[in-house]
Amino acid sequence: MNVTIIGSGYVGLVTGTCLADLGNHVVCLDLDQRKIDLLNSGGVPIYEPGLDALIQSNAEAGRLSFTTDVAAAVTHGEILFIAVGTPPDEDGSADLKHVLAAARSIGQHLRGFKVVVDKSTVPVGTGEKVAAVLRDALAARDLPDAGFSVVSNPEFLKEGAAVEDFMRPDRIVLGVDDDEAGQRALALMRRLYAPFNRNHERTRVMDVRSAEFTKYAANAMLATRISFMNDLANLADRVGVDIELVRQGIGSDPRIGYSFLYAGTGYGGSCFPKDVQALVHTAREHGQRLRVLEAVEAVNEDQKQVLVRKVFDAFGPDLAGRRFALWGLAFKPNTDDMRAAPSRVLVAALLRAGAEIVAHDPVARDEALHALRQDLAAEPALLERLRFADKPMQALEGADALVIVTEWKAYRSPNLAAMKALLKQPLVVDGRNLYEPEAMQRAGFRYLAVGRPMRG
Numbered sequence: 459m460n461v462t463i464i465g466s467g468y469v470g471l472v473t474g475t476c477l478a479d480l481g482n483h484v485v486c487l488d489l490d491q492r493k494i495d496l497l498n499s500g501g502v503p504i505y506e507p508g509l510d511a512l513i514q515s516n517a518e519a520g521r522l523s524f525t526t527d528v529a530a531a532v533t534h535g536e537i538l539f540i541a542v543g544t545p546p547d548e549d550g551s552a553d554l555k556h557v558l559a560a561a562r563s564i565g566q567h568l569r570g571f572k573v574v575v576d577k578s579t580v581p582v583g584t585g586e587k588v589a590a591v592l593r594d595a596l597a598a599r600d601l602p603d604a605g606f607s608v609v610s611n612p613e614f615l616k617e618g619a620a621v622e623d624f625m626r627p628d629r630i631v632l633g634v635d636d637d638e639a640g641q642r643a644l645a646l647m648r649r650l651y652a653p654f655n656r657n658h659e660r661t662r663v664m665d666v667r668s669a670e671f672t673k674y675a676a677n678a679m680l681a682t683r684i685s686f687m688n689d690l691a692n693l694a695d696r697v698g699v700d701i702e703l704v705r706q707g708i709g710s711d712p713r714i715g716y717s718f719l720y721a722g723t724g725y726g727g728s729c730f731p732k733d734v735q736a737l738v739h740t741a742r743e744h745g746q747r748l749r750v751l752e753a754v755e756a757v758n759e760d761q762k763q764v765l766v767r768k769v770f771d772a773f774g775p776d777l778a779g780r781r782f783a784l785w786g787l788a789f790k791p792n793t794d795d796m797r798a799a800p801s802r803v804l805v806a807a808l809l810r811a812g813a814e815i816v817a818h819d820p821v822a823r824d825e826a827l828h829a830l831r832q833d834l835a836a837e838p839a840l841l842e843r844l845r846f847a848d849k850p851m852q853a854l855e856g857a858d859a860l861v862i863v864t865e866w867k868a869y870r871s872p873n874l875a876a877m878k879a880l881l882k883q884p885l886v887v888d889g890r891n892l893y894e895p896e897a898m899q900r901a902g903f904r905y906l907a908v909g910r911p912m913r914g
């Protein structure tokens with residue numbers, strides 16, 4: 459099938475590339491000329507495992523191309539995916555300006571029947587707004603009868619495992635209108651997704667509004683699990699309980715399950731924080747409060763300070779003359795994404811308290827510097843006390859403590875003796891609970907994890 463992707467970021471690029479790999483002819487459109495030039499010259503603008511090779515092979519096979527030419531892109535696809543960003547507005551609501559601009563672009567060039575798919579995460583009612591924009595644009599071109607149907611097909615991929623998630627979806631949610639155009643769109647979407655899903659066993663067909671809501675409900679549920687565990691972990695620290703044993707203890711109940719119950723430095727990334735806020739905002743717009751989710755968000759904001767608190771407990775609030783090694787900057791492993799990364803909060807707090815930082819991240823260094831320059835735009839001199847190490851162990855040399863923010867695999871089995879020799883004092887503040895407290899104690903470390911107090 460001919461498919462067009464509007465917006466070639468994390469979701470658009472992965473969606474387009476995977477659909478091309480299944481034999482479709484895919485054109486990826488973006489407004490960002492530099493991004494498209496990079497893609498056309500064989501580069502990949504994001505770090506996502508497995509994506510480079512898949513882009514290269516599909517581009518070489520002639521099934522995947524990149525353009526800034528809106529007219530050509532809209533003409534190409536029988537299915538047009540809108541996969542542009544929906545960042546939070548100042549009041550927490552999802553800003554739909556990119557989605558509606560994409561809809562206008564489609565409306566300016568649309569001919570014949572097209573399926574317009576909202577792949578972006580968008581609040582309830584957006585499908586109707588997109589349809590209205592399309593109708594207006596077509597009326598302005600004197601083509602009021604040109605056909606289209608707007609489908610909601612939210613994306614559930616996780617960064618760092620995006621290709622795998624897209625290729626093996628737990629479910630494919632299709633929100634369609636209950637009219638002839640909607641049913642025609644559904645048939646095309648089913649054909650597109652048939653390779654994942656021969657008997658439609660993974661497809662959940664529903665109305666557009668319910669599909670839009672399902673995406674927020676999924677992220678809200680996962681964020682709730684994380685805040686719940688972070689809250690308990692902080693109590694576990696006080697009452698001498700190991701939250702990891704508790705996680706295993708409760709996870710064995712299939713009604714609870716093991717995943718997304720890891721305590722840490724709070725959830726970050728481009729989705730959970732903004733999607734929880736957006737759902738809370740939707741509720742307020744409708745005269746309701748989502749009190750559980752408001753608490754989820756408040757707990758998360760607080761949890762981003764957990765490492766700062768532990769460092770201050772150990773050294774006091776004046777960190778002048780102290781140096782900290784920091785492992786991991788990206789909001790999670792296997793990505794270079796720094797959006798809402800908890801490391802941003804920690805770095806700013808430590809620098810403001812006078813500390814020096816030597817940071818390591820396998821891939822996010824440039825993105826991190828870019829994000830921190832934005833965060834600290836009013837106090838740029840602070841960044842003079844931030845350096846980067848090429849290797850994790852290099853960061854430790856002469857540091858007063860190691861602080862771990864992101865659980866990259868490379869940090870999981872360090873040489874503890876070498877670590878101890880490099881650090882000025884054997885203190886590890888671990889925001890990801892990577893090590894066994896007893897093993898760290900035996901190796902002579904003071905180990906401050908999240909909800910895993912040292913005994914004795």
Ligand SMILES: NC(=O)c1ccc[n+]([C@@H]2O[C@H](COP(=O)([O-])OP(=O)(O)OC[C@H]3O[C@@H](n4cnc5c(N)ncnc54)[C@H](O)[C@@H]3O)[C@@H](O)[C@H]2O)c1
Pocket residue numbers: 464465466467468469470487488489490493541542543544556559560563577578579580613614615616617728729
């Ligand atoms: N990142 C994720 O893991 C993830 C997963 C599921 C859903 N989502 C949702 O998918 C959407 C996209 O997220 P993302 O992380 O891929 O965003 P992103 O910022 O990485 O990419 C968006 C791209 O759209 C382009 N763009 C903006 N306006 C455009 C227009 N009018 N025409 C063409 N291109 C345009 C931008 O230049 C950018 O390259 C969001 O709604 C997000 O909530 C993201």
Ligand SMILES: O=c1ccn([C@@H]2O[C@H](COP(=O)(O)OP(=O)(O)O[C@H]3O[C@H](CO)[C@@H](O)[C@H](O)[C@H]3O)[C@@H](O)[C@H]2O)c(=O)[nH]1
Pocket residue numbers: 579613614615616617618677680684717718719720721722723724725726727728729730789790
């Ligand atoms: O037990 C856990 C699991 C995750 N996290 C944190 O939660 C955040 C989000 O992690 P993850 O969900 O793995 O990454 P995302 O790429 O943000 O993916 C989420 O957001 C996407 C965008 O909507 C959805 O498509 C995915 O299904 C959803 O998992 C990260 O900061 C993680 O460190 C924890 O603290 N504890």
